[in-house]
Amino acid sequence: MVTYDCMSDTELVDLIAADDHDAFAEIYERYFGLLYVHALKKLRDKDEARDLVQDLFAHLWTRRGSFDQHTNISNYLYASVRNRVINFVAHKQVVDKYLLSLAVEDMKVEAITDHRIRERQLAGMIESEIGALPPKMREVFELSRKLNYTHREIAIQLNLSEQSVRSHVKGALRILRTKFGTFINLLLFFK
Amino acid sequence: MQEDEIRQLLEKYRKGQANDKEIALLETWYMQWRNEPFPVSADELEEAKLNVWENLSEKHSHKFNRTRWFAAASLLLLAAIGIYYFSQKQPAGVKVDDKSAINRVAKDFKPGGNRALLTLAGGKKIVLNNQQNGQISVQGMASVSKTSEGNLSYTDHADNSRKGDNLTNTLSTPRGGQYHLTLTDGTQVWLNAASSITFPVHFDQGDRVVTVTGEAYFEVAHKTNNQVFKVIAGRQEITVLGTRFNVRNYDDDKTSATTLLSGSVHIKNTATGQMAMLRPGQEAKVIKADDQLTVRQVNAENVICWKNGYFLFDNQGIESIMKIMSRWYDVDIAYQGQIPKERFGGTFSRSANLSETLKNLEILGKVHFKIMPDKVIVTE
Numbered sequence: 421m422v423t424y425d426c427m428s429d430t431e432l433v434d435l436i437a438a439d440d441h442d443a444f445a446e447i448y449e450r451y452f453g454l455l456y457v458h459a460l461k462k463l464r465d466k467d468e469a470r471d472l473v474q475d476l477f478a479h480l481w482t483r484r485g486s487f488d489q490h491t492n493i494s495n496y497l498y499a500s501v502r503n504r505v506i507n508f509v510a511h512k513q514v515v516d517k518y519l520l521s522l523a524v525e526d527m528k529v530e531a532i533t534d535h536r537i538r539e540r541q542l543a544g545m546i547e548s549e550i551g552a553l554p555p556k557m558r559e560v561f562e563l564s565r566k567l568n569y570t571h572r573e574i575a576i577q578l579n580l581s582e583q584s585v586r587s588h589v590k591g592a593l594r595i596l597r598t599k600f601g602t603f604i605n606l607l608l609f610f611k
Numbered sequence: 612m613q614e615d616e617i618r619q620l621l622e623k624y625r626k627g628q629a630n631d632k633e634i635a636l637l638e639t640w641y642m643q644w645r646n647e648p649f650p651v652s653a654d655e656l657e658e659a660k661l662n663v664w665e666n667l668s669e670k671h672s673h674k675f676n677r678t679r680w681f682a683a684a685s686l687l688l689l690a691a692i693g694i695y696y697f698s699q700k701q702p703a704g705v706k707v708d709d710k711s712a713i714n715r716v717a718k719d720f721k722p723g724g725n726r727a728l729l730t731l732a733g734g735k736k737i738v739l740n741n742q743q744n745g746q747i748s749v750q751g752m753a754s755v756s757k758t759s760e761g762n763l764s765y766t767d768h769a770d771n772s773r774k775g776d777n778l779t780n781t782l783s784t785p786r787g788g789q790y791h792l793t794l795t796d797g798t799q800v801w802l803n804a805a806s807s808i809t810f811p812v813h814f815d816q817g818d819r820v821v822t823v824t825g826e827a828y829f830e831v832a833h834k835t836n837n838q839v840f841k842v843i844a845g846r847q848e849i850t851v852l853g854t855r856f857n858v859r860n861y862d863d864d865k866t867s868a869t870t871l872l873s874g875s876v877h878i879k880n881t882a883t884g885q886m887a888m889l890r891p892g893q894e895a896k897v898i899k900a901d902d903q904l905t906v907r908q909v910n911a912e913n914v915i916c917w918k919n920g921y922f923l924f925d926n927q928g929i930e931s932i933m934k935i936m937s938r939w940y941d942v943d944i945a946y947q948g949q950i951p952k953e954r955f956g957g958t959f960s961r962s963a964n965l966s967e968t969l970k971n972l973e974i975l976g977k978v979h980f981k982i983m984p985d986k987v988i989v990t991e
Contacts (some may be wrong), residue, residue: 432617457651461647481667542642549648
């Protein structure tokens with residue numbers, strides 16, 4: 421079985437960079453739901469949200485060659501969807517329609533200058549919409565989080581780079597991937 | 612923050628004139644702006660997901676269609692088998708009414724074949740059915756070659772200076788695939804459909820350990836220093852010296868089993884610690900629901916008939932038979948109405964088309980099949 425579902429995002433990004441379509445499909449599986457729900461929340465228009473997310477993924481594929489193992493794909497995707505929404509709002513003739521609602525909200529905004537904090541907040545906000553997804557989409561995403569976490573944990577415990585842990589763990593994960601619980605066993609095993 | 616201020620920021624942003632601080636402000640504002648969820652149903656979400664994916668696939672046509680990696684290869688294979696099949700089959704004067712023959716041909720599923728994916732230590736993946744015969748890669752201390760159609764072989768590399776980590780490779784078959792593998796210690800492994808084996812490319816002094824999903828038949832080479840060979844298959848841990856045995860451990864089966872053909876094996880259920888020694892002709896079965904391990908006498912040669920090119924069913928329920936069909940013909944199975952209770956037995960060729968195998972099953976008992984473009988429907 422080709423089991424992309426038990427790979428971490430970073431492994432998938434490596435494969436995408438090497439033109440692997442199935443790895444791209446797996447990233448799509450993981451992130452489409454969240455990105456779409458987020459775009460919808462901001463744009464409040466299904467067609468516009470759909471087009472925006474479609475362009476985003478098309479762009480991701482086009483520039484796959486520029487990714488490396490340090491690319492954090494979720495942060496990249498979240499920043500992309502935000503930038504695209506801002507761009508959309510700034511560019512469209514509908515700008516008035518959008519801005520009308522701004523006046524009402526009239527909120528106090530203090531700029532968060534540290535972009536890493538902004539990044540984390542954005543990720544938290546987008547991922548908090550997980551509950552809005554159908555169970556299947558939710559599971560796919562949650563499993564991917566557990567995978568990323570597992571690799572990081574093991575790397576810390578063994579004092580190895582994440583990269584080398586990934587190649588070691590990959591085989592074991594493939595066998596254990598059926599149940600979330602088994603990841604705990606894996607952690608114990610490595611202790 | 613006033614509307615005007617946002618307007619100005621957006622305008623600057625649009626013109627690409629916003630500085631870092633202004634971008635930070637805009638991005639911070641963005642997180643607070645419009646935070647009420649927009650209602651959307653699960654169906655709408657699924658539909659949007661499918662729809663966008665189709666558009667993406669269309670745009671890039673062949674570039675990233677999620678059709679499996681072997682689709683192109685299997686199409687060629689199908690065409691070849693199809694032509695061969697018809698030229699062989701039609702003149703024989705078999706009694707088939709024309710209409711159903713056409714129907715079946717249009718929707719038939721071809722049998723599986725030698726297809727597999729090899730994952731090297733760095734994560735690089737190689738579709739073996741597309742490879743020429745010959746050396747494929749050097750992995751640490753081992754050289755990897757496709758020796759003939761459906762055979763992959765690992766041998767110790769002449770250049771022993773290539774030390775370093777002992778690397779791990781994985782060979783996996785899709786539904787409708789099978790493959791034969793020779794490890795560096797001379798152990799031979801036959802992988803059935805929808806299965807995988809993860810193994811070290813070279814064996815050091817310690818135990819020889821591999822992990823398996825799905826079904827595999829092993830002929831383990833005996834080592835003079837009595838170095839044990841261990842197979843981990845789910846919660847089964849099988850320890851042997853040199854012997855022949857079959858391991859079955861599909862995720863979607865209710866039981867997993869180890870069947871011994873010769874020699875002796877030691878089997879342990881790692882969940883309960885329960886252990887058993889098997890003699891030739893015995894099978895250890897673990898019921899996954901309660902982790903009970905039982906040993907019984909079987910006709911062991913029957914268990915490995917898959918490796919020799921046929922299906923053998925012995926008093927088997929239709930559901931477990933259809934699972935095997937689904938794996939070999941890469942087809943989904945659906946049941947309409949009651950699931951037939953009858954049990955079936957018999958031997959069928961693995962190289963026949965699905966329609967032929969199902970026709971033979973229909974003759975045996977009260978069960979009917981309808982081959983749809985994407986699945987088989989089973990009715991009483």
